[in-house]
Amino acid sequence: MRAQIIRKLLYLCLLIVAISIGVFNLFLSPSKEQEQSKAVEVKTVQGNQKSVEELLAKGRKLREEGKFEEAREIFESGVTLAEQAGNLEGQVESLFHLGDICWNQGDLTKSEEFYRQAYDLACDCGMEKWVERGNYIFEIFDHYNQGKILRAKQDYPGSVTSFKLAISQAEAINSPDHVIKCLRQLSVTYWGMFDFENFYRLNLQALDLARKINLKREIGQCLNNIGFYFWRINDYTRALSHYFEALEIAQELGNLSQQSACLNNIGTIY
Secondary structure: OHHHHHHHHHHHHHHHHHHHHHHHHHHHOOOHHHHHHHHHHHHHHHHHHHHHHHHHHHHHHHHHOOOHHHHHHHHHHHHHHHHHHOOHHHHHHHHHHHHHHHHHOOOHHHHHHHHHHHHHHHHHHOOHHHHHHHHHHHHHHHHHHHHHHHHHOOOHHHHHHHHHHHHHHHHHOOOHHHHHHHHHHHHHHHHHOOOHHHHHHHHHHHHHHHHHOOOHHHHHHHHHHHHHHHHHOOOHHHHHHHHHHHHHHHHHHOOHHHHHHHHHHHHHHO
């Protein structure tokens, strides 16, 4: 009788242990629903990574086609999606593209903000390639701004030096976007020095680069400047030709200030 009771107690203890282990494993082991949820999360992240690359490719293509407003929307989406996917490289590249686009559109304040965001993130993540690019771009900004300040003070030699340094930095990172604007600003300094041939030469150079990357805003401004050169040498027919071409681009872009400048220049001839 005693032995029978002991056997029952042992059986009961084993049963309790078995149940405890089962319950413990139940809490430790992921449920089928949890496993499915995790699989969906992984698949979503992988899909987002692919989507980021697709957005970057689409944005680059739009930039090449000169569709900068559309490209800007794509890269803004790229920043958001890359952040969701944990794609830091995608975030940084998208932000640099946005900086370039704002620079091209003449919004230098917003441009610098995007560059700064990209640069800080690249520094935090040890992305040396992007950190180096950021360093060059900030030097371009410094020399560019200094060139304009010195020109306003009529320190034309100093202004020339500053813009040439900016151009050199832009060429070092193969950035025609930055080269173009700096060339055009350098030409304005030469105009202030009554060096009209250098003014003309630099605008031709900037125009050629702008056409290669379909940068219509700069194409229009260079054409207007070249028209100004021909007006200066009394070649009014060629001046008008360039003014009207620049006006057409300004109207296409909805650039009211540039339209006004072109119309004013046309009016001086008529």
